[in-house]
Amino acid sequence: MHRIAVEDYAAIIRGHLAALQTRPVELVPLALAAGRVTAVEVRSPIALPTFRNSQMDGFAVHASDLRSIPVRLPILGEIAAGAVDPAALPQGSAIAIMTGAPLPAGADAVVPVEDTRRTDGVVEILRGRDAGDYVREEGSDIAAGEVLLPAGLRLASRHLAALAAANLMDVAVRARVRVAVVSTGNELVAPGTPLTNGRLPDANGIAITAAVTAAGAEVVDVQLSGDDPARLGALLDRSIAAGAELILTSGGISMGAHEPVRQLLEPLGATVGTVDMQPGGPQAYARYRDVAVVCFPGNPVSSQLGFALFVAPPLRELAGMPPAVRRTLALAAPLQSTSGRRQFLRGRLTEDGGVATVAGPGSHLVAALAAADVLIDVPPEVIGLPVGATVDTVDL
Numbered sequence: 001m002h003r004i005a006v007e008d009y010a011a012i013i014r015g016h017l018a019a020l021q022t023r024p025v026e027l028v029p030l031a032l033a034a035g036r037v038t039a040v041e042v043r044s045p046i047a048l049p050t051f052r053n054s055q056m057d058g059f060a061v062h063a064s065d066l067r068s069i070p071v072r073l074p075i076l077g078e079i080a081a082g083a084v085d086p087a088a089l090p091q092g093s094a095i096a097i098m099t100g101a102p103l104p105a106g107a108d109a110v111v112p113v114e115d116t117r118r119t120d121g122v123v124e125i126l127r128g129r130d131a132g133d134y135v136r137e138e139g140s141d142i143a144a145g146e147v148l149l150p151a152g153l154r155l156a157s158r159h160l161a162a163l164a165a166a167n168l169m170d171v172a173v174r175a176r177v178r179v180a181v182v183s184t185g186n187e188l189v190a191p192g193t194p195l196t197n198g199r200l201p202d203a204n205g206i207a208i209t210a211a212v213t214a215a216g217a218e219v220v221d222v223q224l225s226g227d228d229p230a231r232l233g234a235l236l237d238r239s240i241a242a243g244a245e246l247i248l249t250s251g252g253i254s255m256g257a258h259e260p261v262r263q264l265l266e267p268l269g270a271t272v273g274t275v276d277m278q279p280g281g282p283q284a285y286a287r288y289r290d291v292a293v294v295c296f297p298g299n300p301v302s303s304q305l306g307f308a309l310f311v312a313p314p315l316r317e318l319a320g321m322p323p324a325v326r327r328t329l330a331l332a333a334p335l336q337s338t339s340g341r342r343q344f345l346r347g348r349l350t351e352d353g354g355v356a357t358v359a360g361p362g363s364h365l366v367a368a369l370a371a372a373d374v375l376i377d378v379p380p381e382v383i384g385l386p387v388g389a390t391v392d393t394v395d396l
Contacts, residue, residue: 006309006342009275009283013310016285016292020245020318023174030163033155035216036173037320044148044166047139052103054079055134059094059116059123060107063131071125075118079104094123103135110134142166154216154320177246177318179212180221180239181205184232184252184260185298188224203300203366204250208307212248215312216319220244227252229264236264236288247291248311251298253284261295264288270295276380278341278361280305300366305344305375308396325395327374329355335385337361337378346372347393355393372396 004012025039054060065073073094079086081100088105089095095104103110108131115127142148148166149159155171163171181204188202189195202224209219221239225232232252239247252261253272261284262272270286272295280302284295294311296303313323332354337343338361346358346368355376359368374393378385385391 003274003276006275006277010310010313013285013294014314016294017246017311017314019292020177020314023177023318025172026175027170027172029170030160030168033160033163033171033173034157035319036155036171036176037216038149038151038153038155039172039174041147041151042149042163042168042171043145044142045144046167047144048141048165049136049138052138053136054097054099054101054103054110055136056110056112057099058097058110058112058134059125060089060097060103061094061109061111061125061129062089062091062106063109063129063133065092066109066111066125066128069125069128072122073125075121075123094125096123108132108135152320174318174320176216176218177315178220178243179217180223180236180242180244180247181208181212181219182223182225182232182235182239182247182249183208183298184225184227184249186226186258188226188251190224204296204298204303207300207304208248208250208296211304211307211312212315215315216321217246217315225260227258227260229260232260232264236291236293240289240291244291247288247293248296248307249293250296250303253282253295253297265293265295276342277305277309278338278343280309280344281341283310299364301364301369304369308375308394309344327393327395328390329353329374329393331385331387331389331391332356334387335376335378335382335389335391337382337384339383340380342380343376343378343382344394345376345378347374347376347391349373355391369396 076093076095078096079101080098083101086104089107109129111125111129117124183202183204187200189199191201205222209222212219221242223235225235249261252259265286270284272284274281275283282297286293296306332350333356347355348358358372359365374395377392
């Protein structure tokens with residue numbers, strides 16, 4: 001792969017992941033369905049509300065008894081929420097009723113408590129009401145058999161409330177893409193391990209795992225490999241056995257002597273090369289045992305940019321999530337860049353709605369990435385921009 005434009009490589013990776021587009025259907029309990037995407041439209045099995053009920057705490061009445069106000073009516077009892085088959089309400093009487101309680105046959109209006117005075121088994125109605133006032137009719141929200149939720153909807157709490165109200169226990173959703181994450185490098189140890197000279201905590205395993213989850217996919221395996229290609233192959237086999245449909249690796253694709261990803265995958269047809277961007281130029285992709293593999297550089301900033309630009313967009317689309325926000329913003333401070341290479345500089349939003357760079361372009365500046373809100377997309381021909389110049393940004 002010769003040096004390739006960012007947009008062209010993004011298109012290549014989208015095509016590389018095209019087989020993931022057809023997602024199987026899973027039936028999941030509502031308690032586990034938040035953030036999932038409906039695979040088919042959902043029709044309500046019941047009408048909502050399922051029965052006529054009171055919208056207010058008050059008194060169920062015949063509206064025709066309220067032609068002359070005020071009027072005094074005997075109270076025949078009380079109907080609480082959860083009551084079953086209350087007795088019919090005779091003309092010329094009232095019954096106390098709670099919000100959500102079923103209306104008795106004959107009653108066609110509810111008078112709120114605040115419009116009444118109650119004394120010794122009699123209620124005085126102080127304001128007239130028409131038939132239907134404060135009555136929730138059966139099916140007035142949705143009729144049985146009507147579409148409750150469309151296909152392709154990412155489920156939020158309000159959608160789950162509607163499903164539960166329709167007496168559904170589970171929902172058919174698209175299966176999430178199953179992803180494995182493998183970091184490579186003899187120098188890496190698990191975060192929290194006492195560090196000796198030359199050892200580094202594995203930031204990529206944690207960061208890429210979190211990024212995959214945020215993009216709506218499911219992480220099924222996370223591994224830390226050294227520089228041995230055979231060991232890496234065994235870990236990829238393990239990831240596939242765990243159900244991975246996509247494997248993301250970091251490190252091991254440069255031109256050095258200890259590049260396990262390149263050494264394992266290049267003989268199998270991997271494409272390894274350079275994308276016209278900084279940080280994150282070295283990139284690669286392959287198929288291993290017919291499973292898609294996308295390979296990022298080892299520096300945490302580079303791997304995060306590679307994921308954000310090339311893998312997150314198709315994963316977010318499969319998860320029913322909107323694309324990352326792209327905005328044009330004004331610079332709040334001068335910007336310096338390197339001529340000849342498209343830069344993705346880390347940027348921080350300012351209080352006045354502008355953006356300023358955070359530190360320099362180095363791929364090792366992971367703390368600077370943590371302090372950033374956006375990536376500033378700087379064309380290769382730009383070496384500097386003044387305050388007030390506009391730049392394209394991608395939200396992190």
